[in-house]
Amino acid sequence: xxxxxxxxxxxxxxxxxxxxxxxxxxxxxxxxxxxxxxxxxxxxxxxxxxxxxxxxxxxxxxxxxxxxxxxxxxxxxxxxxxxxxxxxxxxxxxxxxxxxxxxxxxxxxxxxxxxxxxxxxxxxxxxxxxxxxxxxxxxxxxxxxxxxxxxxxxxxxxxxxxxxxxxxxxxxxxxxxxxxxxxxxxxxxxxxxxxxxxxxxxxxxxxxxxxxxxxxxxxxxxxxxxxxxxxxxxxxxxxxxxxxxxxxxxxxxxxxxxxxxxxxxxxxxxxxxxxxxxxxxxxxxxxxxxxxxxxxxxxxxxxxxxxxxxxxxxxxxxxxxxxxxxxxxxxxxxxxxxxxxxxxxxxxxxxxxxxxxxxxxxxxxxxxxxxxxxxxxxxxxxxxxxxxxxxxxxxxxxxxxxxxxxxxxxxxxxxxxxxxxxxxxxxxxxxxxxxxxxxxxxxxxxxxxxxxxxxxx
Ligand code: FAD
Ligand code: NA7
Numbered sequence: 001x002x003x004x005x006x007x008x009x010x011x012x013x014x015x016x017x018x019x020x021x022x023x024x025x026x027x028x029x030x031x032x033x034x035x036x037x038x039x040x041x042x043x044x045x046x047x048x049x050x051x052x053x054x055x056x057x058x059x060x061x062x063x064x065x066x067x068x069x070x071x072x073x074x075x076x077x078x079x080x081x082x083x084x085x086x087x088x089x090x091x092x093x094x095x096x097x098x099x100x101x102x103x104x105x106x107x108x109x110x111x112x113x114x115x116x117x118x119x120x121x122x123x124x125x126x127x128x129x130x131x132x133x134x135x136x137x138x139x140x141x142x143x144x145x146x147x148x149x150x151x152x153x154x155x156x157x158x159x160x161x162x163x164x165x166x167x168x169x170x171x172x173x174x175x176x177x178x179x180x181x182x183x184x185x186x187x188x189x190x191x192x193x194x195x196x197x198x199x200x201x202x203x204x205x206x207x208x209x210x211x212x213x214x215x216x217x218x219x220x221x222x223x224x225x226x227x228x229x230x231x232x233x234x235x236x237x238x239x240x241x242x243x244x245x246x247x248x249x250x251x252x253x254x255x256x257x258x259x260x261x262x263x264x265x266x267x268x269x270x271x272x273x274x275x276x277x278x279x280x281x282x283x284x285x286x287x288x289x290x291x292x293x294x295x296x297x298x299x300x301x302x303x304x305x306x307x308x309x310x311x312x313x314x315x316x317x318x319x320x321x322x323x324x325x326x327x328x329x330x331x332x333x334x335x336x337x338x339x340x341x342x343x344x345x346x347x348x349x350x351x352x353x354x355x356x357x358x359x360x361x362x363x364x365x366x367x368x369x370x371x372x373x374x375x376x377x378x379x380x381x382x383x384x385x386x387x388x389x390x391x392x393x394x395x396x397x398x399x400x401x402x403x404x405x406x407x408x409x410x411x412x413x414x415x416x417x418x419x420x421x422x423x424x425x426x427x428x429x430x431x432x433x434x435x436x437x438x439x440x441x442x443x444x445x446x447x448x449x450x451x452x453x454x455x456x457x
Contacts, residue, residue, distance in 0.1 A: 004033040006337060007141055007156035008120075009127045009281070011039035012046015013108055013323050014315035015162035017330035019117045021386075024084065025334065033337070036154060038143055040064065040126040044112065046164055048105040054189040059146035061126055064167045066275075069192035070220065070439050071101045074212055078417040078426065079397050080323040083389040085111040086421040091445070096429035098413035100439035108323070127281045130159065132308065139310070141281075158337045161279065162314045162326075165292065168278035171271055172204075176251035183268040187213055188275070193220035196268055200224045202256055204248060205272030206234050213272060215409055218242050219434060226264065227272075228256075236406050277316065286311055292318045294372055295360040300349040301383070302356075302376060303329050304336070309343055312336075320373045320398055324389070328377050331384035341383065370398045390420040410434050 006022075008015045015037050026032045040061050043049050051057075051065040073080075076097040081087060087095060090110040095103070122143075128151070129142040139159045144151050169186035177184060183195075187209040196217045203210045206229035214225045218241055225242040227234065233244040246259035254265050277296075279287050286308065290296035296316050298306045305311040312333045315326050335341035343349065356376070363369050374395040381388055397417050404412035413433040416426035429436065430446065 003031075004158065004337065005154075005156045006033050006035045006158045006160065007139065007154060008035065008037035008160040008162055009141075010046065010162035010164060011037050011041075011044040011121050011123075012162060012164050012315075013048070014046070014164070014326040014330070015039070015160070016044060016108065016112050016117065017323070017326040018160050018162060018314060018333065019120055020084075020112060020115070021327070021330040021334040023115045023117070024331075025338065030338070035120045036156075037121045038125045038127050038141070039121055039123050040146065042123050044117075044121065044123075045105050045108055047166065048101060048108055050101060050105070052191060054191065059124065061146065062168070064164065066166050066188045066190075067101055068190050068213075068216075069194075070216055070437070071212070072413055072433065072439065073098045073100070073104060074208060075320070076397055076401055076415075076417045076426075077104070077107075078419050079394050079401070080321065081389075081419060081421050082111060082323055082327060083387040083421050084327075085114075086419060086424075088419070088422045088424050094424050094427040095445070097415060097417045097426040098429075098433065100441075100444055102439065102441040103444050106441055127163075130282050130286060132286060132311075137310070158310045158312065160312045160314060160333065161282070161288075163279065163281075165277045165316060166275045168276045169271070170274045170276050172273055174204075174248050174250060176253075177269070179253060180251050180266075180269060181254050182266065184271075185269075186271045186273070190270060193217040193222065197221040198223050199267035200226075200265065201268045201270060202226045202228060202248070202264075202266040203270045203272050204228045205274065206230070206232060206244070207272070207274065209274070210234070210272035211405075211409070213270060214242055219410075220437070226266070228258065236409055239410060288313055288316060290316070293360065294318050294363070294369060295353075295356045295376070297353065297357060300343065300353055301329075301332060301380060303333055304343065304349075306346060306349055306353065309336070309349075317373070317376075320370050321377055321394070324394075325373070325377055328380040328384070328386050331386040332380050335384050366402050367399055370395050370402075393420050 008018050047067050050067050053063055057063050090107050124146045126144045127141055128144050131140050139156045140153050142153045169188040171186050190213055193216045200223050203214050210227050211234055214227050218225050227244045228248050230247045245262055249257045255263055257263050277290050294317055299313055300306050314329050374391050378391055404415050416428055418425045
């Protein structure tokens with residue numbers, strides 16, 4: 001039989017996990033299928049590949065990146081560690097539990113640099129359109145080579161969509177905002193707290209982005225930070241200078257009016273109102289349609305498009321687990337593509353999805369959410385040979401992290417956790433997170449005894 005062709009859209013952590021999964025099998029002596037991964041940016045790493053740009057990229061494509069300067073891991077690294085490539089293996093020494101973005105980017109690259117992964121990736125290439133031919137059972141993907149401005153197509157037996165879902169802003173309208181005289185941006189375009197120093201800022205939203213951007217702006221010298229919630233406040237005890245108010249009803253000039261009758265003046269508004277799953281390259285009948293939740297409908301095992309399981313989606317869930325979840329998905333997807341795993345009938349798949357969806361509907365607390373995603377990953381782990389890791393312990397760490405944040409949002413990143421992959425206890429960072437204004441890898445990896453040598457900024 002002719003070699004299978006596998007297309008992957010996106011070389012972020014999910015797309016890279018898929019390549020890695022195939023390589024792991026190759027290391028066991030299996031032949032590699034033909035793989036081509038298309039990445040519209042000029043490097044891999046997805047979100048972790050920081051860009052200063054906003055709006056559009058170098059070639060006019062909608063810009064993917066939503067990460068910002070001074071971003072530090074928002075959960076313990078021990079909860080996302082690859083079980084086949086530990087932090088110890090990469091850094092050769094214990095590091096703290098909450099590294100900054102460049103350090104995690106380095107870790108992601110470390111695993112993939114050990115292999116020939118780059119050979120499979122066509123950078124600066126956007127997947128423009130996908131179609132599926134029922135007769136030939138093949139996908140045709142139309143691609144733009146952005147660098148040389150050339151459009152061409154490729155055919156595949158399987159298509160893996162790993163294009164991420166925290167890139168297209170959900171941008172609601174509030175009456176009067178068109179006349180707000182200051183900056184109005186979405187979190188997607190936030191590139192760092194510097195420009196908000198000494199300003200009164202309003203963040204709309206009450207989830208990860210609102211929490212993290214709010215705290216970062218506070219850390220870097222914003223005059224005041226207000227978070228405005230639609231459903232529920234984050235509800236922790238905030239330090240002086242950060243507060244939560246109910247939803248904005250409207251704006252008049254630079255004044256925001258809130259549901260509880262409060263009125264305040266602001267210099268800038270940042271919409272931390274989440275993202276839309278957006279697949280402009282997929283036709284209606286192949287497109288996943290979902291909000292950001294823990295179990296998108298129509299994906300069997302959270303991976304296989306039920307109407308056409310040769311269409312595979314990775315990383316489409318809301319995420320407690322990240323890198324290790326993408327791995328467990330990619331390993332299962334690989335086994336299906338390599339005929340090592342048979343899927344049940346569409347009707348049986350529907351029953352399985354409904355079971356998960358029903359449980360998803362009942363979830364009420366963060367702890368229940370963590371347990372749900374933990375059980376989801378346990379299910380995936382039982383289906384492939386991805387190296388097992390102690391998921392109950394990771395779930396426990398997530399719960400401790402939730403409590404730490406509630407106890408003190410400014411110090412939770414100073415806590416340390418023990419790796420379930422190596423047993424190594426993390427080492428506290430040489431500087432408390434609130435005092436650490438430099439997020440470079442060089443500064444981060446500085447040994448404690450060398451600390452005095454770091455020049456004052
Ligand atoms: P992405 O990382 O988004 O990668 C998708 C890739 O697909 C991109 O490289 C993109 O360029 C490419 N692509 C998209 N469309 C096309 C196309 N049409 N053609 C070709 N290529 C395409 N996770 C954590 O674990 N810890 C954190 O602290 C954390 N912080 C975060 C902070 C922010 C602000 C955001 C937005 C996310 C954060 N995340 C964090 C979650 C993060 O999204 C995941 O860690 C991870 O990056 C998801 O990987 P992915 O490969 O699924 O998607
Ligand atoms: P999330 O986690 O999807 O949260 C979106 C937030 O935006 C949530 O609080 C929503 O409130 C709020 N929202 C959405 N629409 C509106 C409107 N119209 N008005 C007011 N508030 C609204 O997105 P995040 O950006 O915080 O996090 C995404 C990822 O980025 C995450 O993985 C992080 O690691 C970084 P709701 O509770 O639905 O009422």
